[in-house]
Amino acid sequence: MKKIVITALTACLAMGASAVYASQADDIQSVRSYFKKKFPKVPFDDYAIGAYSLNADKRINWEGIREFPPFEDQVAHGEELWNKKFANGNSFATCFGDDVSQVRNRFPHWNARDKKVETLEGNIIQCQQANGEKPFKLKKGDIAHLSAYIASQANGQTINVVVPDDPDAQAAYEDGKHHFYAKRGQLNFSCADCHVYNSGMNARGNLLSPVMGHTTHFPVWRGSWARKDKKGDGFGTLHRRYGGCNKQVRAKPFKAQGKEYSNLEFFHASMSNGMKIEAPDYRE
């Protein structure tokens, strides 16, 4: 009898677990198969460099820029922020742990207690608030510098976003997935329209990148952002980019680090599972 109960329980658990993970695993598999068919000559690891994996000329340009990255000073500033003590004597290491190389690869993840997706930048803000510090702005500047430094220390590690056996976590993942595939804005475009179905095509002078590998290199330093910034600082977080994409299709952007973009990041980062972190990076 005991054996039967144990077997039944194990079977239930296994079924439950596979039901939770199936959607994520299927989505990853489906996206990979799609791109394998669409760009048969592009090796899997190359997707980590985004659109530059699809165009030789642009890749040469990008490689040239990476020889003298325009963002090194800001990453160094991020390191200073990491090492700086708060007024109460604590630091970011108090919140994230002393080993900075083990921070980036933990995000995004599901917080079962608070029933929400946690992102690296969201937790940076949370850490500051918990220690009585004035929080950074959410999309650029210090938050992107610190995030870039933290990410740079995790280079070479593999992205592995886990959707746990929790209906709320799965709902958050599905919400992010829906955001990715739903058309929005006056131009009636979804994220997938550009970054799945039309990846490799041009939108004006820009080559549309494939969704696979998007999150491996964030935060990014973009030439277009640097041109807008008075100090020429082109750094921005993933949520800044989400807002920019939404604005480009003429949809009202959502709040950075809000539920919508955090759930989107949960799904979006999953599509890069198995790929190596290589951050920060340059983008046009």
Added chain:
Amino acid sequence: MKKMTLIVTLLAAMMATSGLAVADEAAYKKLHAEAVAALDKAKSVKGEWRDSRWKKSKAVKCGDKKMSHLHAAECFAKEGDYKKAMKHAGIAKFQGEMGYEQAMGQKTAGPRH
């Protein structure tokens, strides 16, 4: 007699114009309220568009500032230009309705690959 006729004509013209302005203002206020309601409905399904009433939109110029259609409608109404105010309130209302319809139509959106 001539003077009298002129005064009466002028008075009549002024009254007619102010009557029209009042009618314009009332029509604008009604349309503005409808636009706000349409945009609230779109917001409830996360379907608002960028240029309808987002504070940072730069779709329309009113005075020396650029703004969303709804804000432009309010700006033109303040200036007494109800023709333009009605035009932009109408666009905001239309965008609210379309945003709602779009979001509802995309409820079951998912991968097509």
